[in-house]
Amino acid sequence: MKQHQIHILLGILGLCALALVASLYGFYRGQQKNKVVSTQLQQAQVQIEDLARTLENKNEEIEVHKELLRSVRQEVTNSNYDLSQMLSLIESATQTVEDIKKLEEADTELLAKYSKVFFLNEYYEPAQLAYIPSDLVSSDNNQQISSEVLPFLLSMTTAMKSSGLQPRIISAFRSFGYQGNLKQSYAVTYGTIAANQFVADQGYSEHQLGTTIDMVTASIGSDMLAFDTTPEYMWMLQNAYKYGFILSYPENNEYYEFEPWHWRFVGKKLATDLYNKGTTFYNTPQRDIDTYRLTMFEE
Numbered sequence: 001m002k003q004h005q006i007h008i009l010l011g012i013l014g015l016c017a018l019a020l021v022a023s024l025y026g027f028y029r030g031q032q033k034n035k036v037v038s039t040q041l042q043q044a045q046v047q048i049e050d051l052a053r054t055l056e057n058k059n060e061e062i063e064v065h066k067e068l069l070r071s072v073r074q075e076v077t078n079s080n081y082d083l084s085q086m087l088s089l090i091e092s093a094t095q096t097v098e099d100i101k102k103l104e105e106a107d108t109e110l111l112a113k114y115s116k117v118f119f120l121n122e123y124y125e126p127a128q129l130a131y132i133p134s135d136l137v138s139s140d141n142n143q144q145i146s147s148e149v150l151p152f153l154l155s156m157t158t159a160m161k162s163s164g165l166q167p168r169i170i171s172a173f174r175s176f177g178y179q180g181n182l183k184q185s186y187a188v189t190y191g192t193i194a195a196n197q198f199v200a201d202q203g204y205s206e207h208q209l210g211t212t213i214d215m216v217t218a219s220i221g222s223d224m225l226a227f228d229t230t231p232e233y234m235w236m237l238q239n240a241y242k243y244g245f246i247l248s249y250p251e252n253n254e255y256y257e258f259e260p261w262h263w264r265f266v267g268k269k270l271a272t273d274l275y276n277k278g279t280t281f282y283n284t285p286q287r288d289i290d291t292y293r294l295t296m297f298e299e
């Protein structure tokens with residue numbers, strides 16, 4: 001081989017060696033790079049896993065809080081329920097106390113029975129009396145009635161007048177003493193038998209209660225015995241209960257003579273119930289009547 005051929009060969013060999021070294025280096029660098037990337041990847045994976053764990057924990061925490069909130073809400077709802085229950089208990093207890101108070105204050109005589117059989121204490125006096133308007137009374141302008149009954153009497157007589165009737169009150173409240181005098185004066189005028197027919201003995205009279213009226217009309221004047229022949233009497237039979245008035249001694253009652261003019265206020269509820277049952281005040285047990293005491297003056 002010639003000298004220059006050897007040089008060329010050596011050159012080629014050298015180039016080949018250089019290329020080999022270069023590619024080896026390249027491979028090495030590539031390997032190194034891969035290593036770094038895969039390390040980064042691993043780290044990223046670890047981070048992601050950490051994050052996932054954290055998220056899971058947070059979710060659990062959120063669930064715990066949610067549960068807590070739910071139970072707090074339930075608690076609030078329950079205590080609200082307890083509170084409203086307690087309030088309604090307090091309310092009904094207050095109502096009961098008020099009812100008891102009313103019953104204690106209520107006049108027990110106002111719904112008691114008085115006739116030949118049942119007596120009223122001579123010392124009894126109504127709580128408060130009011131004068132009956134003069135256009136309603138038949139002669140004596142000083143007729144008085146319980147001030148609690150007056151509004152009911154006025155609505156009733158107003159309704160009568162608007163039906164073309166002319167009711168007049170000839171007698172209302174009468175004291176124990178007055179009742180005695182009246183009986184005597186009637187006995188003088190009409191004789192004892194007639195007086196007994198329409199004036200109760202002292203202490204028997206419902207008039208002492210202040211809740212009772214004797215009704216006549218403009219046309220019959222003071223002739224009470226004629227009242228059952230008037231349209232006013234018919235109207236009273238059909239409508240008086242709506243205003244709380246009842247006929248104390250109806251025809252054929254066993255307690256007193258028939259008194260078509262004599263009407264007693266017992267309250268709308270009792271009067272209406274008696275009317276609907278077709279029974280009378282005096283034929284109803286006192287125990288049943290007493291249950292109406294609380295509502296006697298209710299509209």
Ligand SMILES: [Zn+2]
Pocket residue numbers: 207212213214259261262263
């Ligand atoms: Zn009377």
